[in-house]
Amino acid sequence: MSLHDKIQETKAVLEQVLRAHDSRRAAVAWTAGKDSTVVLWLWRSLLLEMNQTPVLAVNLDTGVKFPEVTALRDELATEWAVELKIQVPDVDFLHYPLARDKLECCKDLKILPLQRALTQMDIAALLTGLRRDEHPDRMDRDVWERRQNPDHVQVNPILNWTEMDVWAFILDRGLPYCSLYDQGYRSLGCMPCTQPVELVENGGERSGRDQDKERQMETLRGLGYF
Structure with missing residues (x-):
């Protein structure tokens, strides 16, 4: 499938979300990383086209995020008029x-703060930047997933995109992205568990993440992780 076709598929998913849910009950799980920024941009574009507000997003600020990531988050939230809920851990x-x-x-x-945020915001549809190709345990994921605690539907609109699709879209549209990607990072997590990784290495996109955690992705998913 071409990137053009994937974009159209993603837009169709987002339109279906908007038909099913008021925009005040749909939010983007936005890390300020490349993938969720693409989703936020597409969702915001649809809402503007349909003259709907607000553009809601939830960000899990673990307290150990890279300052470059949080700076971009704050800058874009203002520039794009995003109604952003920054949830911090207790x-x-x-x-x-x-x-x-x-x-x-x-x-x-991450997990407990996310559950609190969704409950407080009364979110019925959570849009994520998950992609199948970024982790083996995400190969069997679906675009539409019913989740509990609290009850909501998790929507993964760019699930079928590749890492290169995301970058092609960002560069074609001129979207801003975190400067850490230019320093060798391919996936941005918390500082203690993330390091640069070369694109030419045999490791996958998330090989710069802590591998103990990556091996437990399925367990984390069961606990409520994306």
């Missing part, structure tokens, strides 16, 4: 054992 960072137990860390810093 932990004592002074004493919290960051990245010691990857499952517990992800649960405390």
Whole structure:
């Protein structure tokens, strides 16, 4: 399938979301990384075309995100008039054992804050930037997924895109992106668990992420991770 066809497929999914849900009950899970920024741009474009507001997004600020990522997030949220909910974890960072137990860390810093944010915002549809090709445990994912706690539908509109599709779209549309990608990062997570990785290496796109956590992706998904 060509990128043009994938874009049309994605737009059709987003239009279906808008037909099924008021824009106030649909939000983009926005990390300010390349994938979710593409989804946010497409969703925002549709809402503007349909004269609908607001453009809602939720960002999980774990407290250990790269400053370049949070700076881009804040800049784009203002420039694109995004109604952004920044959800922070309910932990004592002074004493919290960051990245010691990857499952517990992800649960405390990402999963529980996400569940609180969706409940507080009364979100019925959460749009993500998940792609099948970025991780083996995401190969069997669906565009439409029913999730619990709280009950909502997770929509993965660019699931069939590749890493190169995303970059082709970003460069063609002139979308802003985090400067860390130009420094060898291919996937942006929390600072303790992310490092640069060369595109020419044998490792996958997420090989710069902590591999203990990556091996437990299916378990994290069961706990409520994307």
